[in-house]
Amino acid sequence: MQETSFNLFQFNINEPMTVLTNLVMSIYCFYFYSKLGSNHKLGYYWRLFFLYMAISTLVGALTHGLKNHFSSNEFYYIWLFMNLASIPASYFLLQANIQLSKWDEVTKKKLSIASAIVTLLLAIMVISVNQFLLIKVNAGLIILITLITHFQTYKKGIKGSGWIVFGFAFSSLSILVHTMQFSLHTYFNYKDISHVIMNIGLYIIFLGAILKSQPKIEA
Secondary structure (H helix, E strand, O other), X not given: OOOOEEEEOOEEEEOHHHHHHHXXXXXXXXXXXXXXXXXOHHHHHHHHHHHHHHHHHHXXXXXXXXXXXXXXXXXXXXXXXXXXXXXXXXXXXXXXXXHHOOXXXXXXXXXXXXXXXXXXXXXXXXHHHOOHHHHHHHHHHHHHHHHHHHXXXXXXXXXXXXXXXXXXXXXXXXXXXXXXXXXXXXOEOXXXXXXXXXXXXXXXXXXXXXXXXXXXXXX
């Protein structure tokens, strides 16, 4: 697909709609981060999930928008940084799932260590090949785990779980759109559609997270 560009005061911005939808997502996530309390362990992990989502999408906006201003070698490392920036978000989401589980504290600690090791291995793989495909596969697996975990708590009547299940189920459509490269227009392609879907999904997830992270909710 032909890449689009936009000149703003003689400054060239590559893929302007992708940049805009990424920036909106980043602003949303910074806002969600600021609104979630950290006085509860589960809320702490949700806050960090949104914080690193905000950082990674901001880096994504800069990566797409300023592509034409870097050499191929410079862009390689900027693209690598973008891929690596999204890994902590999935890690803290996984930690939130572990915290929500009914395992005893010893088992939770072991799972936390295991997830840290897996995250480290993922980072090494990304550094080795620098492919966004790894990020998509990892995101898909974490979303699947999250859907299963929160559907179980939804059946038990824990408030917020239903919102999170719906939010992640909706967000997962972005992976399908991105993989199939479904586009409506050159200036509204599969990347932009994916970001719009993610923006809506993240807001729904936030509604669930803010309910679930209240102190009276037991993990």
